[in-house]
Amino acid sequence: MLLTSACTPLAKAMVGEVYTPLNNANGMIGIGDSTAAAAKGQTDLQAASNKTYLPMDDTYPTLVDTVMTFQVTADGDTANYVWNEFLVCDASPGTAWCRFVQQLNGGVAKSSGQTWVLQVAITMGRNDAAN
Numbered sequence: 001m002l003l004t005s006a007c008t009p010l011a012k013a014m015v016g017e018v019y020t021p022l023n024n025a026n027g028m029i030g031i032g033d034s035t036a037a038a039a040k041g042q043t044d045l046q047a048a049s050n051k052t053y054l055p056m057d058d059t060y061p062t063l064v065d066t067v068m069t070f071q072v073t074a075d076g077d078t079a080n081y082v083w084n085e086f087l088v089c090d091a092s093p094g095t096a097w098c099r100f101v102q103q104l105n106g107g108v109a110k111s112s113g114q115t116w117v118l119q120v121a122i123t124m125g126r127n128d129a130a131n
Helices: 004-015
Strands: 027-032 051-055 062-064 067-074 085-090 096-101 116-123
Touching (some): 004 096, 051 067, 085 116, 096 116
Antiparallel strands (some): 027 051, 027 085, 067 116, 085 096
16 A cells, blocks of 8 residues: 555655655665554554564665565564564655555564565556556
């Protein structure tokens, strides 16, 4: 879900004003354990304590046509809990662009010593189902 807070930087980009881009230097993905439904007015992860913000992996994000792909890697010491919610943002969290809720790995928590890679693809475009 594209969040309301993303509207300002998108508008700034469209008219040539200064904004913080979701590039490799600024883009992040937040990971949390909350199962609260996504809502357009949210500005951060909803988890009370289990939340982690990771910088983009090298060469990410990518853009192919209208698909933006973001990727982060959590090493063995990072984000060791159930992954339920995700936030594409700049800074930590700075501007929240997109939040979604999806239980990964069948609800099994990431354990110490495991490395997990998370990739988020966002397609910009028209929702034909709404017509």
